[in-house]
Amino acid sequence: MKIGVARETAPDERRVALIPPELDPLIKAGHELVVEAAAGRPAGFLDAAYAERGAVIGSRGETLAAEVVLFVRAPGSFPGEIDVLLAGLRPGQTIVGLTDPLGTPDVAAALAERGVTSFALELLPRITRAQAMDVLSSQAALAGYKAALVAAERLNKILPMLTTAAGTLPPARAMVIGAGVAGLQAIATARRLGAVVCAYDVRPTAREQVESVGGTFVDLGLETAAAEGSGGYAAAMDDDFYRRQQAALGAVVAAQDIVITTAQVPGRRAPILVTADMVHGMAAGSVIVDIAAAQGGNCELSRPDQVTDIGGVTILAPTNLPATVPAHASRLYAKNIGNFLRHVVVEDAVRVDRDDAIIADTLVSHAGQITATRVRELLGLAPERPDPTTGERDSPPGSLAGPGVDRPADHDSSTPDGTHAVSGRTGG
Numbered sequence: 001m002k003i004g005v006a007r008e009t010a011p012d013e014r015r016v017a018l019i020p021p022e023l024d025p026l027i028k029a030g031h032e033l034v035v036e037a038a039a040g041r042p043a044g045f046l047d048a049a050y051a052e053r054g055a056v057i058g059s060r061g062e063t064l065a066a067e068v069v070l071f072v073r074a075p076g077s078f079p080g081e082i083d084v085l086l087a088g089l090r091p092g093q094t095i096v097g098l099t100d101p102l103g104t105p106d107v108a109a110a111l112a113e114r115g116v117t118s119f120a121l122e123l124l125p126r127i128t129r130a131q132a133m134d135v136l137s138s139q140a141a142l143a144g145y146k147a148a149l150v151a152a153e154r155l156n157k158i159l160p161m162l163t164t165a166a167g168t169l170p171p172a173r174a175m176v177i178g179a180g181v182a183g184l185q186a187i188a189t190a191r192r193l194g195a196v197v198c199a200y201d202v203r204p205t206a207r208e209q210v211e212s213v214g215g216t217f218v219d220l221g222l223e224t225a226a227a228e229g230s231g232g233y234a235a236a237m238d239d240d241f242y243r244r245q246q247a248a249l250g251a252v253v254a255a256q257d258i259v260i261t262t263a264q265v266p267g268r269r270a271p272i273l274v275t276a277d278m279v280h281g282m283a284a285g286s287v288i289v290d291i292a293a294a295q296g297g298n299c300e301l302s303r304p305d306q307v308t309d310i311g312g313v314t315i316l317a318p319t320n321l322p323a324t325v326p327a328h329a330s331r332l333y334a335k336n337i338g339n340f341l342r343h344v345v346v347e348d349a350v351r352v353d354r355d356d357a358i359i360a361d362t363l364v365s366h367a368g369q370i371t372a373t374r375v376r377e378l379l380g381l382a383p384e385r386p387d388p389t390t391g392e393r394d395s396p397p398g399s400l401a402g403p404g405v406d407r408p409a410d411h412d413s414s415t416p417d418g419t420h421a422v423s424g425r426t427g428g
Contacts, residue, residue: 001348002032003341004058004066005050007039009081010073014042014326015333017070017097020049022334026341027054036063043326064088068350070337071097072330074118076107091115094350096337098122098135101364105378112365117350121340123372125361133340133358137181138332143321144185144262147289148174150321151258152193154314156285160194171196175256176215177249177273177298178263179206182291186260187215195258200249202263220248246275254281261298262291269296276300276310284312293317 003026005018016039023033033055037047047057056062063069065088074097075081089095094117101108101120111118121135131137151174152159161171174190176183179201190197191214199210200218207217222244253259253274259282264270270292279288279301290302301310302317309315322329344351344359354360354371364372370381 001068001345001350002034002066003345004063004069005033005035005039005055006063006069006071007036007060008042008072009075009084012320012323013073014323015072015330016040016043016045016326017072017330017334017337019043019045019330019334020053020055022338023050023053023055025338029342030347031345032056034058034063034066036060039063040330043330045327045330061088065090066093068094068096068341068345070341071095071099072333073097074099076100076104076110082107082110086110086114089114089116093117094119096121096340096344099364101372101375102378105375108364108370108372108375109379112368112370115368117352117366118364119340119344119359119362120364120372121337121362123362123364124340125357127357130358133336133343135333135336138336139322139329140181141185142325142329142332143291144182144187144260145189146321146324147182147260147262147291147318148186148189148193150316150318151190151260151287151289152195154287154316155257157257158194159190172257173198173255174258174260175199175218175252177201177259177261178292179203179210179215180262182262183260184209184213186262186291188213190258190260191215198252200252202245218252220245220252222248242271242273246273246278249273250275250278250281253278254283256282257286259286259288260291261288263298264292264295270298272298272300274299279310279313279315282313286313288313288315290315290317291321294319 005016008015019040026033035050035055035057037057037059040046040050051057074095075085076099092115096119099107099118099120100122108118124130124134155172157172158169159172162169172195174195174197176186176197176199179199183199183201187197187199187210197214198216198218200220201210210217222241259274261274263273274288279299288299290297290299292298293302293304297317299315301308301315304317304319307314307316352359352363352366354363364370364375370376370379371384373383376383
């Protein structure tokens with residue numbers, strides 16, 4: 001097949017979907033690679049390196065004309081790009097990348113109406129077979145690492161204890177809220193830098209993971225047995241639980257020099273864990289890094305991609321930390337997406353086997369239909385109905401199939417992307 005590697009157009013996105021070494025197994029399998037000119041340059045991979053591996057360097061139009069088009073963040077998962085993307089695609093094509101179907105279900109609907117097959121890598125199931133394709137885990141590890149560095153750079157103290165003739169400087173105190181992939185990497189990095197690190201996660205099973213990377217687990221004395229959701233993710237709790245959690249966290253947060261928040265719940269806005277009152281209770285010079293900012297943030301005063309000063313407390317709310325280390329982020333992403341491609345592309349066709357959990361969970365649109373159950377719910381569409389004789393799924397009236405159907409126009413396209421989770425691949 002002809003596979004296109006598109007240049008990223010999201011603001012401040014410096015990653016690329018495939019790096020030159022990852023072309024080799026695809027070309028060896030007989031595929032033709034078309035790489036958009038300068039696609040890898042922001043990450044340090046020049047066109048010449050792709051050409052040396054056998055890729056064709058093409059224009060935007062030539063890249064989008066490929067049978068399968070690869071993205072990091074597909075246009076439409078951020079404002080203002082869906083029309084440009086749709087203009088370059090034709091029915092029967094396939095796109096693969098982070099497409100944010102839960103945050104932008106209207107884009108998923110537009111792709112379906114265009115007849116485009118789309119796979120959303122953020123929806124990969126948490127099963128052993130999918131680990132090598134897990135882009136959220138690989139990118140979350142980098143986000144947690146970079147969050148600790150950003151916090152250390154902004155803090156008005158050094159992190160390690162230092163003994164000098166002029167006296168001894170105590171180590172900085174850091175707290176990580178959420179002990180998923182990003183959170184654990186933030187704990188490990190802050191510990192390596194010399195900070196005394198504690199961490200909190202609503203899931204009681206996270207204690208062992210926190211302690212394994214050198215952190216001290218904070219037990220707030222709350223009943224959290226129901227907080228363990230499916231697949232190791234955190235389950236959403238009721239408002240009363242979150243109020244009690246905030247009250248208990250307040251005293252712990254006030255004693256910290258650094259707070260890094262990463263807690264998220266699938267399908268919902270990130271919970272507010274650090275309130276305005278808690279921020280005001282922190283010492284001047286303290287730093288908060290809110291990794292959950294893209295899903296609304298764990299800190300009440302976070303502003304996405306902005307630096308906020310509240311009484312001397314600095315709040316940073318980065319929404320794309322992996323893009324700040326694009327060479328390694330692209331290397332990991334390319335390995336993940338290459339493994340995914342080798343799973344779904346067989347010889348000269350994209351395999352749409354919906355009995356395969358990896359394919360079924362990541363497939364969002366195909367043959368003019370929205371196939372992802374959660375996206376159908378967001379769009380107000382009825383569940384697909386299996387044909388009793390063939391087992392094939394059929395879209396009921398009111399679906400996106402065919403001309404003249406009435407697609408709901410009043411759905412909320414700002415629904416947060418809940419595919420990142422408190423214990424999972426991107427969340428803390």
